[in-house]
Amino acid sequence: MHQPTVAISPQSSRQERRKLFLEVMTYLSPIIIIVVVFVFAPLTIILFYSFLKSGLYGEIIYTFSLDNFRALFGGGYGKVFLQSIYLAFQTNFFCILIGYPIAYYIATYGGRWKALLLFLVIVPSWASYLIRLYALKTIIGSKGIVNSVLLSLDIISAPLEILYTPFAVMIGLVYAWLPYMILPIYAAIEGLDSSVLEAATDLGATPARRFFRVTLPLTKGGLLAGSILVFIPTVGEWLVPQLFGGSKVMMAGSLVALKFTSVGNIPEGSSLAIMLAATLILILYLTIKWGGREAIERML
Amino acid sequence: MKQKTNITAKILGMLSFLIYFFLWAPVIVIIVFSFSGNKYGNSWDGFTIKWYAELFNNVAVKDALVRSLVVASITVIVSTIIGTITGYGLYKLHFRGKQFLRTSILLPIVFPSVVTGSALLVFFTRFFQIPLGYPSIIIAHIVFSSPLAVFVILGRMQRFDWSWEEAAMDLGATRFRTFLRVTGPMLLPAIAASAMLIFPWSFDDFVITYFVAGIGSTTLPIYVFSQLRFGATPVINTIGTLFVVLTMAALALMYFVQKKNESI
Numbered sequence: 001m002h003q004p005t006v007a008i009s010p011q012s013s014r015q016e017r018r019k020l021f022l023e024v025m026t027y028l029s030p031i032i033i034i035v036v037v038f039v040f041a042p043l044t045i046i047l048f049y050s051f052l053k054s055g056l057y058g059e060i061i062y063t064f065s066l067d068n069f070r071a072l073f074g075g076g077y078g079k080v081f082l083q084s085i086y087l088a089f090q091t092n093f094f095c096i097l098i099g100y101p102i103a104y105y106i107a108t109y110g111g112r113w114k115a116l117l118l119f120l121v122i123v124p125s126w127a128s129y130l131i132r133l134y135a136l137k138t139i140i141g142s143k144g145i146v147n148s149v150l151l152s153l154d155i156i157s158a159p160l161e162i163l164y165t166p167f168a169v170m171i172g173l174v175y176a177w178l179p180y181m182i183l184p185i186y187a188a189i190e191g192l193d194s195s196v197l198e199a200a201t202d203l204g205a206t207p208a209r210r211f212f213r214v215t216l217p218l219t220k221g222g223l224l225a226g227s228i229l230v231f232i233p234t235v236g237e238w239l240v241p242q243l244f245g246g247s248k249v250m251m252a253g254s255l256v257a258l259k260f261t262s263v264g265n266i267p268e269g270s271s272l273a274i275m276l277a278a279t280l281i282l283i284l285y286l287t288i289k290w291g292g293r294e295a296i297e298r299m300l
Numbered sequence: 301m302k303q304k305t306n307i308t309a310k311i312l313g314m315l316s317f318l319i320y321f322f323l324w325a326p327v328i329v330i331i332v333f334s335f336s337g338n339k340y341g342n343s344w345d346g347f348t349i350k351w352y353a354e355l356f357n358n359v360a361v362k363d364a365l366v367r368s369l370v371v372a373s374i375t376v377i378v379s380t381i382i383g384t385i386t387g388y389g390l391y392k393l394h395f396r397g398k399q400f401l402r403t404s405i406l407l408p409i410v411f412p413s414v415v416t417g418s419a420l421l422v423f424f425t426r427f428f429q430i431p432l433g434y435p436s437i438i439i440a441h442i443v444f445s446s447p448l449a450v451f452v453i454l455g456r457m458q459r460f461d462w463s464w465e466e467a468a469m470d471l472g473a474t475r476f477r478t479f480l481r482v483t484g485p486m487l488l489p490a491i492a493a494s495a496m497l498i499f500p501w502s503f504d505d506f507v508i509t510y511f512v513a514g515i516g517s518t519t520l521p522i523y524v525f526s527q528l529r530f531g532a533t534p535v536i537n538t539i540g541t542l543f544v545v546l547t548m549a550a551l552a553l554m555y556f557v558q559k560k561n562e563s564i
Contacts, residue, residue: 027389135326236412
């Protein structure tokens with residue numbers, strides 16, 4: 001195959017462009033079809049439905065209305081959205097609080113057991129999500145192991161009723177998403193340049209000062225990546241609030257699921273789903289703007 | 301000084317142990333109670349393996365298991381192929397709108413399952429008329445798995461020795477032929493990694509499947525969910541135990557294969 005050696009004439013540049021277009025189509029048409037047909041089109045359709053109304057028997061009334069969004073901003077749904085974001089914040093905070101020490105421990109003191117220690121973090125999260133959450137629910141339930149141990153040690157006199165409170169939902173969320181916080185933090189600590197740490201020690205920094213002034217700032221990228229991995233899915237979680245919160249603690253995801261699967265009100269469900277997606281895109285946008293692209297690039 | 305690091309290590313070690321305990325406690329409970337005689341599967345009542353016998357004779361479980369395996373296998377094959385060629389195209393080609401495409405591919409990963417699930421449900425039932433069941437479940441799984449495959453493979457490509465490919469193309473192979481004969485085989489570890497990630501993801505997916513499955517297409521997670529509504533049963537514990545044992549076996553296998561490859 002001969003390569004063109006002369007300066008590109010308009011015609012050959014058109015040919016080049018044609019060739020590029022063909023190549024783009026060869027490699028990327030499947031994903032373009034998926035994105036356009038199965039992501040953008042469904043989103044557009046629910047966006048359309050979110051401006052309609054539902055009749056008495058779940059039939060759709062084709063008149064333009066903003067009622068769904070008004071209900072969202074004025075009524076209880078808005079509160080549920082705020083509650084979801086608040087719970088996700090709490091979850092994220094606790095994931096960092098308990099994820100950082102373990103990641104630090106594995107990276108710094110793991111030695112030749114590193115692979116095994118990481119393995120032990122990942123394995124539970126690959127064993128049926130649903131069954132594990134249910135087991136956790138029975139453990140912290142009123143007749144569960146936690147209560148029977150506390151009762152038999154006479155620490156409490158009546159079983160703690162943890163389930164169906166925001167606290168229980170948060171325990172479930174932390175349990176479900178903790179590994180996704182540990183792994184990026186571990187990667188960040190593992191990637192630290194040890195000479196920087198030695199320099200800090202040589203210059204007389206105490207271990208605590210070295211941690212807060214050198215290690216922590218340098219692993220910010222890992223914290224941010226972990227927070228994106230934990231926070232975003234947590235806001236839209238449905239299964240955890242369903243199991244641990246019942247009908248008492250709802251999150252935005254529970255509302256969407258409720259409207260679509262039990263109530264069958266497609267317009268209202270669509271508006272909630274659209275708002276949820278919009279909220280998350282906004283959060284992601286702000287995170288990228290605040291934390292820089294670096295964290296995102298690292299994640300991918 | 302040395303003393304101090306030791307204390308830090310010990311405290312961190314103890315904290316880590318507690319966190320491991322938190323992560324593993326439910327798994328241990330599942331395994332222990334799967335051997336317990338108690339018929340509610342939530343307390344110890346003598347050792348038995350009768351729940352395993354019951355599991356293997358349960359037709360509903362078998363049906364659900366087969367359905368989940370079919371869905372996950374097709375999903376893995378299709379999304380890994382799509383992920384590979386897309387990753388390659390995104391890495392090699394430079395064109396206008398590439399950044400937009402990359403961001404759009406991220407959307408199904410970023411969106412919560414309830415959003416993806418409900419949007420696809422409305423799309424399948426009111427617009428595209430795809431029968432709910434195998435077709436809708438498999439399409440939905442491919443939609444959320446392909447982006448994962450794309451980014452796993454793209455990530456590996458960025459740390460990749462491309463001189464082999466240049467050599468092949470300098471020697472006159474077309475880009476497509478080079479891909480089939482040189483780049484593709486070299487990408488095999490990345491392809492395997494993405495398949496290993498997607499299989500459990502698809503096999504274990506509950507939320508999206510629950511939305512698009514329709515009536516009668518019960519995958520294993522949906523079967524488990526429907527059983528859990530009436531409280532835990534010992535059979536569910538046995539399913540959970542097998543899950544753990546099989547994933548651990550698969551991971552251990554993967555680890556040793558990787559070790560072996562590295563030593564060659």
